[in-house]
Amino acid sequence: MKLAFVFPGQGSQAVGMGQELADNFASAKAVFDEVDAALGQDLSGLMANGPIEDLTLTENAQPALMAASLAVMRVLENDFDVNVTAASFVAGHSLGEYSALAAAGSLSIADAAKLLKLRGQAMQKAVPVGEGTMAALLGADEDLAAQAVAAGQTAGVCGIANDNAPGQIVISGATAAIEAAIAKAGELGLKKAMKLPVSAPFHCPMMQPAADAMSEALAAATINAPAVPVVANVTARPTNDVETIRRQLVEQVTGRVRWRESVMWMVEEGGITTLAEAGAGKVLSTMLKRTTKDAKGQPLNSAADLEAFAAALKEEA
Template identity: 65%
Template sequence: MSLALLFPGQGSQSLKMGCLLGDAFPVARDVLAEVDEALGQNLSQIMREGPEDLLTLTENAQPALMAVSMAAMRVLKTEFGFDVTQAAYVAGHSLGEYSALCAAGSITLTDAARLLKLRGQAMQRAVPVGVGGMASLIGPKTDLVLAEAAAAAGSEVGTCVVANDNVGGNIVISGDKPAVERAIEKAKELGARAIHLNVSAPFHCPLMQPAADEMANALASATILAPAVPLVANVTASPQTDPEVIRRLLVEQVTGRVRWRESLNWMTGEGGVTRFAEVGSGKVLTGMAKRGAPDAEAVALNTAEDLEAFAKSL
């Protein structure tokens, strides 16, 4: 059984995430403490106590989600003997790509925390609040052709692109607020439903270029090693192991499309993956895997019980 580890992105955060693991396992507490020290911030307290709107801030949510994923990975390794090389691939949704690389030994925990903090701040700086927007196009008629047509209609009045090609029936568009509104109108004409996303900036679109430039500068001096197992990258939907290619793709990812549907297709097709395990907070990617790769098994590893059962099943 070929395994891929998946790492969640923004939107999977919740208050008290990682706290039960931290309470149960000293090694999980150590990870959260290492992230706090790297950031010079008591992020773990925000995760435990909130307020929720402070945790949801992009600059906090991104490193926090990575910290929870890495706490779970540390527990898997030290308590249950699981090594990342037992997986064939790692993949992460947007910020989760940093978690995936950290899990695979490509980026240190400290660097991942600092890079994600900067990434969140840079994304927020790139576009003033209220100027941009994102919307999820959903429903059985929603496919990439429909989403591209909607984005093209939006582009008549501003920047609008497909940001996340998540899975059939769930595609996200991003751009200038008026352009997104026009795209929503078109999508509804074509038979899709649309939900405005409660985000502070229009991620994964050309408006994020200032943030990409900041990340290029930061990543230029970061140490990136070859991952212990290949990363299936958001931008290419294909496996990558070359550190310099990974460095470039992390920059491109800020403005580029998250090609998650294609990534799932590659992993279950050419990659031979038959089992997905989502490591960290929530079950968003598990749900996508069940819809996008129904012949593969998909499990979410959120709790100590999840981690133990998963390790025993290998």
Template identity: 60%
Template sequence: MTRAFIFPGQGSQAVGMGQELAKSHSVAREVFQEVDDALGQNLSRLMFEGPIEELTLTENAQPALMAASLAVVRVLEKDGNMDFAKTARFVAGHSLGEYSALTAAGALDLADAARLLKARGLAMQEAVPVGIGAMAALLGLDIGPVEELVAEAQAKSVDGGICVVANDNADGQVVLSGHKEAVEAAIEVAKEKGVKKAMLLPVSAPFHCPLMQPAADVMAEKLTEVVIAPPRVPLVANVTASEVSDPDSIRRLLVEQVTGRVRWRECVLYMGEQGVTELVELGTGKILTGMVRRINREMTGSAVQGSQDIEAFLASL
């Protein structure tokens, strides 16, 4: 069996994330303390106790999700004696999950990753005034028809508003992003074409579209300030849906990722083409695990987030 480790993105956060692991494993507590120290913020208390409204703020959710994922990784490695490079063929993460993946693979320092994600969250939040942008989920249409309807909606637009595919998550699950009016126009076209469900998402900014360029500029600067080492196993990058290990290329792709499409479906397909048969989601939630079978029926997916999950996974090796 050939495995890859995958790491969740925003939307997986929940009050109580990582708390059970912190109570039962000192190495997990050390991860949360290191992130708290790096940020000068008691992020772990917010993760454990909430409120959810504050935890969901982009600037908090991004480093929190990374911290929860890395706590699982450190427990597997240090308490479970798992050899990371021998266990995983690749790492991949959904949006901010790429930072978790790179930190797990040794390309980024934990404290650097926490500070980068805090900056990334703030920059993405501030890139577009509230109410200007929007995101929408389209369910029941694959990427080809969605790209056609986006082009049709753009052609009808009188103000030239931006609307692009932000996330190609799985077959029948695509997310749009851009100016609110343009995204709403695309929703109307989608309904005319009989899409199963088309709805605006409750997000505060239009992620992964050209409107995020100010945030990409911030990250371009921030990423020059940190060391990126060759990862222990290759990263399958969101932007290219192919593997990368060169530090300079990783740095460039992390900048491009802010405005670029998350090609998650293609990432999963690529890993399958390279012989991966199991994707193991490390961290909070099971969102990515739920997508695996929809993308590639030959693959299995599992989620590892608590002590029992960790024991079961280690026993399977």
């Protein structure tokens, strides 16, 4: 198998995520302890016990999902002798790009946690509640989505935020503009267009105040060259250049998450046959099935998942 590690974004959080690993592997618990110490917060307690409403808050969900992903990677390395360099690439969906960078040694876990806490807070503060929102356009291709967006732009800021998979595009912007785009999507005959239960319009120009905050924070952050190239959200292409990574993390706040393109580049140009999804849930593996039949997804959540994955890698070696 030719491997990429991929890391989920917001929406994959669940109470109890990573708990089995923390209970059974000291290396996983150490990750959670490190994140708690960096943030001065009992985030691991919130992850273990909830409530889900608090865990879902952007400023908590972002570092929590990174912690769950890095716990998987630390257990793979320390307990199953599988290093990130077993992969040809790493990539992450939105906040998952920070998880990917931490997994590849580009960011420390503590710095990734602090940056994601700030990112979550800055994204939440950027737009007053109610002034912006997001919507999923199900069954839309890029052309149909562009037509819906154009209709939305007559009422305000509106753009494609996430190109997740064929037929799964998310738009973001001012509430009135998103409502106009949804109405146009209905006229175009899209299968479904619906608002998402989000607290802010992520990945659109309305997030510029958050991008400014992240620009300042990232300018001061220690970023190392990653052990394997990181496929960036904003370009759907790999890089291992530190200053490029720094710049693209800022651009990512207002820019489109080009996930479908990232997956297709890894498969078609990078020759990837397995995308191992490290962390909570299996959202990326499910989207992969819609995107290509030339690669398979491998969710890595539980100890059993990790053991089977490590055994399969050793068989191939």
